[in-house]
Amino acid sequence: xxxxxQGKESSRYSLVETHCxxxxxxxCKGCGERLDSSLIRVSSLGSAKIVTxxxxxxxxxxxxxxxxxxxxxxxxxxxxxHDIPLASFITGTPLPRLCDFAKLIDLSLPSDRAMRRVxxxxxxxxxxxxxxxxxxxxxxxxxxxxxxxxxxxxxxGQYDTPGYNAANCKVTAIDCNTKLALGAATLHKKEHxxxxxxxxxxx
Ligand SMILES: [Zn+2]
Numbered sequence: 284x285x286x287x288x289q290g291k292e293s294s295r296y297s298l299v300e301t302h303c304x305x306x307x308x309x310x311c312k313g314c315g316e317r318l319d320s321s322l323i324r325v326s327s328l329g330s331a332k333i334v335t336x337x338x339x340x341x342x343x344x345x346x347x348x349x350x351x352x353x354x355x356x357x358x359x360x361x362x363x364x365h366d367i368p369l370a371s372f373i374t375g376t377p378l379p380r381l382c383d384f385a386k387l388i389d390l391s392l393p394s395d396r397a398m399r400r401v402x403x404x405x406x407x408x409x410x411x412x413x414x415x416x417x418x419x420x421x422x423x424x425x426x427x428x429x430x431x432x433x434x435x436x437x438x439x440g441q442y443d444t445p446g447y448n449a450a451n452c453k454v455t456a457i458d459c460n461t462k463l464a465l466g467a468a469t470l471h472k473k474e475h476x477x478x479x480x481x482x483x484x485x486x
Pocket of ligand 1: 311312313314315316338339340341342
Protein backbone atom coordinates (compact mmCIF):
# COMPACT_ATOMS: atom_id res chain seq x y z
CA UNK A 284 0.00 0.00 0.00
CA UNK A 285 1.35 3.36 -1.00
CA UNK A 286 1.21 6.07 1.65
CA UNK A 287 -0.43 9.34 0.76
CA UNK A 288 2.30 11.92 1.26
CA GLN A 289 0.01 14.87 0.65
CA GLY A 290 -1.26 15.12 4.24
CA LYS A 291 -1.37 18.55 5.79
CA GLU A 292 1.56 19.07 8.11
CA SER A 293 -0.46 21.55 10.10
CA SER A 294 -3.46 19.31 10.79
CA ARG A 295 -4.61 19.52 14.41
CA TYR A 296 -4.65 15.81 15.30
CA SER A 297 -2.61 12.76 14.33
CA LEU A 298 -2.70 9.11 15.29
CA VAL A 299 0.33 8.22 17.41
CA GLU A 300 1.07 4.68 18.53
CA THR A 301 1.84 4.51 22.23
CA HIS A 302 5.22 2.82 21.80
CA CYS A 303 6.23 5.55 19.31
CA UNK A 304 5.23 8.20 21.81
CA UNK A 305 7.41 6.57 24.47
CA UNK A 306 10.43 6.84 22.14
CA UNK A 307 10.08 10.62 22.49
CA UNK A 308 10.05 10.49 26.25
CA UNK A 309 13.45 9.01 26.98
CA UNK A 310 14.67 12.03 28.87
CA CYS A 311 13.12 14.42 31.38
CA LYS A 312 11.84 17.51 29.60
CA GLY A 313 12.88 19.61 32.61
CA CYS A 314 16.49 18.59 33.25
CA GLY A 315 17.32 16.25 30.35
CA GLU A 316 18.16 13.34 32.66
CA ARG A 317 17.64 9.88 31.10
CA LEU A 318 14.45 8.39 32.54
CA ASP A 319 13.99 4.98 34.06
CA SER A 320 11.23 3.55 31.85
CA SER A 321 9.61 1.85 34.85
CA LEU A 322 8.86 5.33 36.24
CA ILE A 323 6.94 6.38 33.11
CA ARG A 324 3.17 5.97 33.24
CA VAL A 325 0.89 6.32 30.24
CA SER A 326 -2.86 6.63 30.56
CA SER A 327 -5.78 7.71 28.41
CA LEU A 328 -8.54 10.14 29.22
CA GLY A 329 -10.92 9.64 26.36
CA SER A 330 -8.97 10.49 23.22
CA ALA A 331 -6.21 12.27 25.16
CA LYS A 332 -2.98 10.60 26.21
CA ILE A 333 -1.43 11.51 29.54
CA VAL A 334 2.22 10.71 30.30
CA THR A 335 3.58 11.17 33.81
CA UNK A 336 6.98 10.34 35.21
CA UNK A 337 8.85 10.90 38.44
CA UNK A 338 12.16 12.67 37.89
CA UNK A 339 14.58 12.22 40.78
CA UNK A 340 16.93 15.17 39.96
CA UNK A 341 13.92 17.50 39.48
CA UNK A 342 12.32 15.92 42.57
CA UNK A 343 8.87 16.12 41.08
CA UNK A 344 6.28 14.34 38.98
CA UNK A 345 6.21 15.69 35.45
CA UNK A 346 2.99 15.50 33.45
CA UNK A 347 2.57 15.72 29.67
CA UNK A 348 -0.82 15.86 27.94
CA UNK A 349 -1.41 15.18 24.26
CA UNK A 350 -4.19 17.76 23.97
CA UNK A 351 -5.09 21.21 25.23
CA UNK A 352 -8.31 21.71 27.14
CA UNK A 353 -11.43 23.71 26.36
CA UNK A 354 -14.24 24.96 28.56
CA UNK A 355 -14.25 26.35 32.06
CA UNK A 356 -14.16 24.94 35.56
CA UNK A 357 -15.68 21.51 36.01
CA UNK A 358 -16.89 21.49 32.41
CA UNK A 359 -13.30 21.54 31.10
CA UNK A 360 -12.48 18.70 28.70
CA UNK A 361 -9.62 17.78 26.38
CA UNK A 362 -10.17 19.32 22.98
CA UNK A 363 -10.43 15.99 21.15
CA UNK A 364 -13.02 14.77 23.63
CA HIS A 365 -15.03 17.85 22.77
CA ASP A 366 -14.45 17.78 18.98
CA ILE A 367 -15.07 14.06 18.33
CA PRO A 368 -18.68 13.87 19.60
CA LEU A 369 -19.53 17.18 17.94
CA ALA A 370 -18.10 15.98 14.61
CA SER A 371 -20.15 12.81 14.97
CA PHE A 372 -23.24 14.92 15.72
CA ILE A 373 -22.69 17.29 12.79
CA THR A 374 -21.97 14.53 10.26
CA GLY A 375 -24.79 12.28 11.51
CA THR A 376 -22.38 9.47 12.44
CA PRO A 377 -24.11 7.28 15.05
CA LEU A 378 -22.02 7.05 18.24
CA PRO A 379 -22.28 3.22 18.39
CA ARG A 380 -20.69 3.02 14.89
CA LEU A 381 -17.96 5.44 15.93
CA CYS A 382 -17.27 3.34 19.04
CA ASP A 383 -17.15 0.15 16.93
CA PHE A 384 -14.69 1.82 14.59
CA ALA A 385 -12.45 2.93 17.46
CA LYS A 386 -12.60 -0.49 19.12
CA LEU A 387 -11.55 -2.20 15.91
CA ILE A 388 -8.28 -0.28 15.73
CA ASP A 389 -7.85 0.02 19.52
CA LEU A 390 -8.26 3.78 19.43
CA SER A 391 -9.09 5.45 22.71
CA LEU A 392 -12.29 7.53 22.64
CA PRO A 393 -14.39 9.20 25.33
CA SER A 394 -17.13 6.98 26.77
CA ASP A 395 -20.49 6.88 25.03
CA ARG A 396 -21.96 8.68 28.05
CA ALA A 397 -19.35 11.45 27.98
CA MET A 398 -19.85 11.99 24.23
CA ARG A 399 -23.63 12.18 24.65
CA ARG A 400 -23.14 14.80 27.36
CA VAL A 401 -21.05 17.01 25.03
CA UNK A 402 -23.64 16.64 22.27
CA UNK A 403 -26.45 17.50 24.68
CA UNK A 404 -24.70 20.43 26.34
CA UNK A 405 -22.89 21.92 23.36
CA UNK A 406 -24.35 20.58 20.08
CA UNK A 407 -28.04 20.71 20.98
CA UNK A 408 -27.60 24.09 22.66
CA UNK A 409 -26.02 25.52 19.49
CA UNK A 410 -28.92 24.26 17.37
CA UNK A 411 -31.41 25.83 19.79
CA UNK A 412 -29.53 29.12 19.56
CA UNK A 413 -29.38 29.06 15.74
CA UNK A 414 -33.08 28.18 15.61
CA UNK A 415 -34.03 30.93 18.07
CA UNK A 416 -32.09 33.49 16.00
CA UNK A 417 -33.83 32.30 12.81
CA UNK A 418 -37.22 32.55 14.52
CA UNK A 419 -36.44 36.09 15.66
CA UNK A 420 -35.59 37.02 12.04
CA UNK A 421 -38.78 35.40 10.74
CA UNK A 422 -40.90 37.27 13.29
CA UNK A 423 -39.23 40.56 12.40
CA UNK A 424 -39.98 40.01 8.68
CA UNK A 425 -43.64 39.32 9.50
CA UNK A 426 -43.94 42.34 11.81
CA UNK A 427 -42.24 44.61 9.24
CA UNK A 428 -44.52 43.29 6.47
CA UNK A 429 -47.59 44.04 8.57
CA UNK A 430 -46.48 47.67 8.78
CA UNK A 431 -48.40 49.60 11.43
CA UNK A 432 -51.48 47.43 11.10
CA UNK A 433 -50.50 44.96 13.76
CA UNK A 434 -50.74 41.20 13.55
CA UNK A 435 -53.75 38.96 13.41
CA UNK A 436 -52.35 35.73 14.73
CA UNK A 437 -53.75 32.33 13.89
CA UNK A 438 -52.30 29.25 15.55
CA UNK A 439 -52.97 25.79 14.21
CA GLY A 440 -51.62 22.51 15.46
CA GLN A 441 -51.99 18.87 14.54
CA TYR A 442 -50.69 15.50 15.58
CA ASP A 443 -49.01 13.99 12.58
CA THR A 444 -46.60 11.11 12.24
CA PRO A 445 -46.22 8.13 9.92
CA GLY A 446 -48.19 5.13 11.10
CA TYR A 447 -51.40 4.88 13.05
CA ASN A 448 -50.30 6.35 16.35
CA ALA A 449 -49.65 10.08 15.98
CA ALA A 450 -47.02 11.06 18.50
CA ASN A 451 -45.65 14.37 17.23
CA CYS A 452 -47.52 17.63 17.58
CA LYS A 453 -46.78 20.37 15.05
CA VAL A 454 -47.92 23.89 15.72
CA THR A 455 -47.66 26.83 13.32
CA ALA A 456 -48.44 30.46 13.99
CA ILE A 457 -49.17 32.79 11.08
CA ASP A 458 -50.35 36.31 10.49
CA CYS A 459 -53.80 36.01 8.82
CA ASN A 460 -53.38 39.16 6.75
CA THR A 461 -49.97 38.60 5.18
CA LYS A 462 -50.01 34.76 5.57
CA LEU A 463 -46.43 35.00 6.81
CA ALA A 464 -45.25 32.48 9.39
CA LEU A 465 -44.47 33.81 12.86
CA GLY A 466 -43.22 30.59 14.33
CA ALA A 467 -43.39 26.82 14.20
CA ALA A 468 -42.75 24.10 16.72
CA THR A 469 -42.74 20.32 16.97
CA LEU A 470 -42.89 18.31 20.16
CA HIS A 471 -43.32 14.65 20.96
CA LYS A 472 -46.41 14.08 23.05
CA LYS A 473 -44.35 12.61 25.87
CA GLU A 474 -41.97 15.55 26.05
CA HIS A 475 -41.99 17.57 29.19
CA UNK A 476 -43.74 20.90 28.81
CA UNK A 477 -46.24 20.09 26.10
CA UNK A 478 -49.24 22.27 26.77
CA UNK A 479 -47.12 24.60 28.88
CA UNK A 480 -44.73 27.35 27.85
CA UNK A 481 -42.37 25.30 25.78
CA UNK A 482 -39.59 26.39 23.50
CA UNK A 483 -39.81 25.56 19.80
CA UNK A 484 -37.20 23.08 18.64
CA UNK A 485 -36.10 20.99 15.74
CA UNK A 486 -37.57 17.54 15.33
ZN1 LIG B 1 14.10 16.21 35.50
